[in-house]
Amino acid sequence: xxxxxxxxxxxxxTGILIxxxxxxxxxxxxxxxxxxxxxxxxxxxxDIAFVRIKSVMLALVLASSIFLFFGxxxxxxxGFLFVYIPLILKLKLEDGLIIGSVLSTHLVxxxxxxxxxxxxxxALFVIGVSVAILFNLYMPDMTKKIVKNQRYIEDRFRExxxxxAAVLRGDKDFDHSIFIEIEQFIDDALLRAQTNDDNxxxxxxxxxxxxxxxxxxxxxxxxxxxxxxxxxxxDLIQADLMVGLTEDFAHSLSEFNTGxxxxxxxxxxxxxxxxxxxxxxxxxxxxxxxxxxxLNELRHMVELKREFSSEYGKKV
Numbered sequence: 001x002x003x004x005x006x007x008x009x010x011x012x013x014t015g016i017l018i019x020x021x022x023x024x025x026x027x028x029x030x031x032x033x034x035x036x037x038x039x040x041x042x043x044x045x046x047d048i049a050f051v052r053i054k055s056v057m058l059a060l061v062l063a064s065s066i067f068l069f070f071g072x073x074x075x076x077x078x079g080f081l082f083v084y085i086p087l088i089l090k091l092k093l094e095d096g097l098i099i100g101s102v103l104s105t106h107l108v109x110x111x112x113x114x115x116x117x118x119x120x121x122x123a124l125f126v127i128g129v130s131v132a133i134l135f136n137l138y139m140p141d142m143t144k145k146i147v148k149n150q151r152y153i154e155d156r157f158r159e160x161x162x163x164x165a166a167v168l169r170g171d172k173d174f175d176h177s178i179f180i181e182i183e184q185f186i187d188d189a190l191l192r193a194q195t196n197d198d199n200x201x202x203x204x205x206x207x208x209x210x211x212x213x214x215x216x217x218x219x220x221x222x223x224x225x226x227x228x229x230x231x232x233x234x235d236l237i238q239a240d241l242m243v244g245l246t247e248d249f250a251h252s253l254s255e256f257n258t259g260x261x262x263x264x265x266x267x268x269x270x271x272x273x274x275x276x277x278x279x280x281x282x283x284x285x286x287x288x289x290x291x292x293x294x295l296n297e298l299r300h301m302v303e304l305k306r307e308f309s310s311e312y313g314k315k316v
Contacts (some may be wrong), residue, residue: 004038004040007038007135007136007138008034008035008038010135011034011035011038011131011132011135012031012032012034012035013031014034014131014135015030015031015033015034015127015128015131015132016028016030016031018030018127018131019031019123019124019127022123022127024120024123024124024127025106025120026106026120026124027124029102029103029106029124029128030124030127030128030131031128032102032128033099033124033125033127033128033129033132034128034131034132034135036098036099036128037049037052037128037129037132037133038132038135038136039132039136040195040198041136041139041195041198041199042133042136042137042139042198042199042200043198043199043200044198045132045133045136046133048095048096049129049132049133051093051095051096052093052095052096052099052100052125052129053096053129054091054093054096055088055093055095055096055097055099055100056096056099056100056103056122056125058084058087058088058091058093058100059084059096059100059101059103059104060100060103060104060107060118060121060122062080062083062084062087063077063080063084063104063107064107064113064118066079066080066083067080067107067108067113068113072107072108072110072111072112073108076108077104077105077108080104081101084097084100084101084104085097088100099125103121103124103125106120106121106124107121139199141196142192142193142195142196143196143205143208145192146189146192146193146196146208147208149185149188149189149192149193149212150189150208150211150212150215150255152185152189153182153185153186153189153212153215154215154253154254154255156178156182156185157215157218157219157222157250157253158250158251158253159178160178160179160182160222160226161222161246161247161249161250161253162246162247162250163178163226164222164225164226164229164246165243165246165247165250167226167229167230167232168229168232168242168243168246169243174226176223176226179219179222179223179226182219183219186212186215186216186219187216189212190209190212190213190216193208193209193211193212194209196208196209197209207312210308211255211308214304214305214308217304218301218304218305221297221298221300221301221304222301224297225246225294225297225298225301228290228291228293228294228297229294231287231290232287232290232291242291242294242295242298245265245266245298246298248262248265249262249298249301249302257305258305258306258309258310259302259303259305259306259309260306262302263299263302263303263306266295266298266299266302
């Protein structure tokens with residue numbers, strides 16, 4: 001946040017001074033454009049620059065036409081806005097609405113349309129946008145922090161899986177409070193990864209954000225597995241199998257594990273459950289059904305990791 005505050009201050013000052021030294025009229029406008037164009041990431045600053053180039057060109061052409069025919073009056077400017085605003089919204093260029101409107105007031109104030117005023121107005125815009133992009137070329141690299149976030153998420157997932165295994169054994173003294181902190185952490189880590197990706201213009205850094213999105217989907221599965229484990233209220237041979245399976249998954253969970261071996265274990269346990277004796281009571285039947293749901297949730301969690309690894313064509 002401090003870096004962004006400094007860039008806003010220095011960027012606005014730089015834009016104003018450049019416009020002033022070039023002898024442009026209304027140099028303060030260049031500073032305002034810098035403030036409006038400095039975004040949180042490099043990519044967003046560049047993207048919005050292209051949008052605003054289109055909107056400003058449209059504004060100058062439209063304003064020049066209207067003012068030449070109807071004069072440089074408040075009524076003419078109101079008519080310009082009446083046409084310009086719907087047109088900008090229709091073309092999905094609303095990010096340039098304010099700058100285009102403000103720069104059009106320069107034509108009204110000049111009470112003339114000639115090369116000088118058009119050059120001055122365009123130069124103010126170019127300076128403001130260029131300075132904003134230049135100042136946004138520096139962004140702190142968050143890669144190391146993101147990797148630490150990923151490792152922390154994995155550690156907490158292992159902790160949750162071991163808690164679920166304990167729940168399956170009959171320990172029901174756990175609550176959902178552990179999930180609240182982890183969910184917030186995942187959301188913050190995802191935002192950080194997305195921001196870091198947007199700060200690379202020519203390098204694809206989307207892996208980290210996609211990895212954390214995959215973990216977020218797994219997190220929701222973990223919550224359902226926890227809820228299912230809490231519903232088991234009797235000892236079953238199949239439950240013991242699920243405990244071992246869950247603990248194995250906890251110990252093998254890693255960014256570099258494709259999940260293939262775990263899926264083989266899942267199929268083996270699934271086959272063992274099917275070959276077991278039939279339920280002898282309604283309660284046992286209901287508990288077996290819950291364990292079946294649990295097994296499917298665990299399979300889904302592993303498959304998400306396998307699909308992710310397959311998509312990137314490497315063991316991750």
